[in-house]
Amino acid sequence: MTKTNIYIYIISDSVGETAAKIAQASIAQYLNVNITLVRRTFITEKDELLRALKDADDHDAIVIHTLTSDQFVHIANEYCGEHNLFCMDLMSPIMNEIYRRSGEQPSRVAGALHSLNQNYFNRINAMEFAVKYDDGKDPKGFLEADIVLLGVSRTSKTPLSLFLANKNLKVANLPLVPQAHIPKQLWEVDPKKIVGLTNDPIILNKIRQERMKAYGLDPNTSYSNLDKIQEELEFANDLYRQLGCIVINVADLSIEETAAIILKELKLEDRSYYA
């Protein structure tokens, strides 16, 4: 760990989520550097903005801002220029370029990304849908879903469903257990909407042993038995072949990565926006 302590100030008139993401992506590249992230969000008054900038200056911080009002952007950029503060203005460059090309004025509404429009309510519905139709709770969900996820235990079905729901997609999932009853509705779903999740047997074995330990149980139960896992995976793969759906091995993938692959493969990228 180096001695340097670096401050990054997120300054925003809204949630500051976008700026935080950039900061976090950068921090993830420097695991040995001490970095303190400070958020000054929902700034609506000029005084508040100046106070945040002054604090950032006191810490010789890296400033990342997402400000939508012309005046606030101007104040922040001027202040950082005068005080020799490193400043990244995330909103203006793209906004100005769109303005230059279209001649349209931006709405300059802070947090426009989070406005309570139809898209927003669809997303909320998608999240409630994911909880309602998680874990094969109700097979009727398959017919209404944008995506149906299938997979044996510990292939991230639930977190993946929730992550995709947050992107405005209705997801139902079904855990696969050999000899389990496969609901008839599944055969009525367009295979292009179905995703079969699979994993490496060795990894599943390890994950399941850990899980048993966490429960204070014997790690070598049939749940974590390698032959048993192999059998489950074969059952799942057979079903995927019969259904004709895509198959993704989640072994080395985070849910963000798996989600991105699903959106690409199912051609749902365009429907996956927040706003």
Place this chain on the structure above:
Amino acid sequence: MTKTNIYIYIISDSVGETAAKIAQASIAQYLNVNITLVRRTFITEKDELLRALKDADDHDAIVIHTLTSDQFVHIANEYCGEHNLFCMDLMSPIMNEIYRRSGEQPSRVAGALHSLNQNYFNRINAMEFAVKYDDGKDPKGFLEADIVLLGVSRTSKTPLSLFLANKNLKVANLPLVPQAHIPKQLWEVDPKKIVGLTNDPIILNKIRQERMKAYGLDPNTSYSNLDKIQEELEFANDLYRQLGCIVINVADLSIEETAAIILKELKLEDRSYYA
């Protein structure tokens, strides 16, 4: 709607989530401009990168890239410079500045933000926790949760729980109905972890009428009755006072905004990172 059609190309060696967020925040400012978002993600080969850049050039696109390899950043920035393409490099400025200050080399691992570390698995657990302890399903969850959300019907408890779970926080929620049994565990929870959600009666009335209509039912049932709603809200507010928890009126707030307020008030911002 203006005739201009503007292309924004997201080019990334990982999910491209950060760049997409910037693009979407900008698009949200220009509702009357036709903007097409194209994603070229998980780029690992130089050829792929050059193809994506060529396509962007063919569409005279605005390019936003998150690339971590030195070589790819260099290729992208050079190409855009030579072809006079508008280009926003999101990763390099902050990464270079951290390097300048710390003297440390970045790991240059693509998708480092999504690495499968302990933090990642904690987040997956948090998502499963949210589903398990949604809707007061099991009061034991209250004692283990980082945040306990309380609220009458239609105050966004479920989506809010899921959104916060995605930020690595364990959330349990309890719907409030007058005269309902309040689980004894709730009184054992530190009030600083509890959030009481409330809403404006008129808005709740409207939301609930819509919900009844969506179900094909009479919109003027007792569920949407204004006196009934008032009574429910009073019951909830009384409970919040007794518990001594913070209260948030979600009337004009998106879940992102409510979540940001909760993190600020409960001083959980520092724990809410992805990586």
